[in-house]
Amino acid sequence: MEPRILELRGEIDRINRELLNLLSERARIAVEIGRIQTELGIRHYDPVREEKMLAYLTAENDGPFSDGAIKKLFKEIFKATLALEERQDERKFLYSRDAKPETTQVKVKNAVFGGGPLLVAGPCAIESQEQMFQTAEFLAARGVKVLRGGAFKPRTSPYAFQGLGVEGLKLGRAAADRYGMAFVTEVMDTRDIEVVARYADILQIGARNMHNFALLKEAGRSHMPVLLKRGLSATVEEWFYAAEYVLSQGNGQVILAERGIRTYEKWTRNTLDLSGAVLAKQLTHLPVMVDVTHATGRIELMAPLARAALAAGVDAVHVEVHPNPKVAMSDNNQQMDFAQFDEFLSRIKGLLEPAPKEG
Ligand code: PEP
Ligand code: MN
Numbered sequence: 001m002e003p004r005i006l007e008l009r010g011e012i013d014r015i016n017r018e019l020l021n022l023l024s025e026r027a028r029i030a031v032e033i034g035r036i037q038t039e040l041g042i043r044h045y046d047p048v049r050e051e052k053m054l055a056y057l058t059a060e061n062d063g064p065f066s067d068g069a070i071k072k073l074f075k076e077i078f079k080a081t082l083a084l085e086e087r088q089d090e091r092k093f094l095y096s097r098d099a100k101p102e103t104t105q106v107k108v109k110n111a112v113f114g115g116g117p118l119l120v121a122g123p124c125a126i127e128s129q130e131q132m133f134q135t136a137e138f139l140a141a142r143g144v145k146v147l148r149g150g151a152f153k154p155r156t157s158p159y160a161f162q163g164l165g166v167e168g169l170k171l172g173r174a175a176a177d178r179y180g181m182a183f184v185t186e187v188m189d190t191r192d193i194e195v196v197a198r199y200a201d202i203l204q205i206g207a208r209n210m211h212n213f214a215l216l217k218e219a220g221r222s223h224m225p226v227l228l229k230r231g232l233s234a235t236v237e238e239w240f241y242a243a244e245y246v247l248s249q250g251n252g253q254v255i256l257a258e259r260g261i262r263t264y265e266k267w268t269r270n271t272l273d274l275s276g277a278v279l280a281k282q283l284t285h286l287p288v289m290v291d292v293t294h295a296t297g298r299i300e301l302m303a304p305l306a307r308a309a310l311a312a313g314v315d316a317v318h319v320e321v322h323p324n325p326k327v328a329m330s331d332n333n334q335q336m337d338f339a340q341f342d343e344f345l346s347r348i349k350g351l352l353e354p355a356p357k358e359g
Contacts, residue, residue: 023077027084034085038092044085050078075321090283094247095240095254100285103315106225106253108201109182111145113225113255114287115351118316120184121341122148124331126168132175132322138338140179142345148170148318149182152188152196153330154208161329169199176201184227190218197224207232207259207294210242220249228287231255236276240284256280256288257318259297268333272305277291278312289316297334303347310351318342 019232034044046184054085057074058067063072091098121139126132126149134148151168153161164171169185176183184202184313187207191273196203210231219226226246230239243254258277260270272295280288289313290309292302306317336344 018240027076027081028143030081031084031088031233034088037085038089041228050075053078058344066326086219093240094242094252095243095284095286097283097285099124102285104252104254104285104287106287107254108225109145109176110180111182113289114315117310118146118289118318119144119352120146120148120289121321122320123150123322123328124155124320124335125150125163125329126172126185127164127329129174130172131323133182135180135321136175136179139321139342140181140324142342145181146184146202146316147176147179148184148320149175150186150330152186152192152208154186154188163331166195166199169196173199187215187219190215193218197222201225202227202255205229205242207234208237210234213245216242216245217249220246220251223251223253223254224250225255227255227257229259229291230261230273230276232262232270234261236273236279239276239280243284243286254286255316256286257291258288258314259291259318267298268295268301270295272309274305274308274312277309277314281313287315289318290314291318293318293320293331293334299334299336299340299344302336303344306344306348307351310348316349 029234036043049351054071057070061067061070090096093099104116105115111118121144122135123131131275132149139147149168149172151163151165151172153163155162173182182201183199184204185196185200186204186206187196190208193203203219203222204227205215205219208231210229211234228243228246231242234242239256241257246254257271258280260272263271265271272290272292277288277290280286290306292305292309296302296305302319306319309317319341320331320335321338321341322335323338325332325337328335
């Protein structure tokens with residue numbers, strides 16, 4: 001190699017090192033500013049400040065880089081710095097895996113969410129003693145540990161069946177106890193938390209209530225395990241923030257449930273966002289469930305998607321099962337009958353074995 005080139009490359013290496021040191025020093029100062037901004041509740045991105053810095057730099061620029069090139073280079077530095085500040089914020093959230101690296105286990109009766117794959121199943125709505133006992137007996141015999149059933153139903157029309165209320169809670173509890181299962185049911189109103197907590201093992205916060213911050217806080221204060229469904233049009237970040245509301249009340253027992261989001265697609269009830277579920281596994285330490293019933297509304301899709309979700313490492317799969325879906329009082333078309341559940345189970349069985357250790 002030409003000695004002069006070698007010499008100049010040595011100079012470049014020295015300048016690279018200096019640039020690196022300066023960039024790192026700049027980043028450390030920016031992170032400190034970011035920390036103070038977070039404390040004060042001020043957002044990090046300040047376009048006016050960025051404009052001023054760029055105007056100053058281009059005014060000072062004597063070449064050989066064009067003003068455009070200088071702007072482009074510095075904008076990249078600003079972008080990387082902002083990402084660093086946001087990452088810093090992320091770390092302090094209670095839901096974050098950075099805050100707590102090991103997966104949280106939520107234990108209810110014989111079931112451990114986050115301790116190997118689980119099934120949660122039962123009818124959409126609790127309708128009668130016979131319906132609940134038949135379903136619980138059938139599911140328990142197949143190793144299902146968590147029974148679901150709605151007593152307070154969020155219905156699109158106010159004239160549709162709204163659930164049996166407290167009577168339904170009692171039936172759900174009795175059926176779960178009779179067959180040694182845990183019982184999960186939805187609570188829609190802060191005023192009902194006390195009574196639902198009396199009968200249920202897990203409080204479900206439904207998709208339509210994911211943004212109900214008063215309900216999230218009260219569920220947090222109840223110190224009951226909370227199953228938090230993702231909102232119909234909620235981003236992953238909004239879903240995590242909703243979980244943070246519960247966690248911030250000192251209640252660490254939160255299970256995240258992906259149940260499909262609204263898209264333009266009409267051939268499925270919703271669109272299962274498997275990437276959202278996997279992001280939840282990677283970015284949070286909370287157990288994650290995938291509800292293939294509400295995500296698809298189509299029984300023929302449920303086993304393949306449950307397989308995909310379990311293969312992707314989620315902690316639980318949720319399906320609706322009813323002894324006679326044709327006469328069900330809600331969600332007729334998407335609830336499996338017993339034979340369909342057996343078929344479903346045979347198709348996912350291999351994936352219900354305990355997951356290999358993380359790492
Ligand atoms: C349910 O699980 O009963 C229910 C209504 O689901 P979602 O809130 O996800 O629509
Ligand atoms: Mn339903």
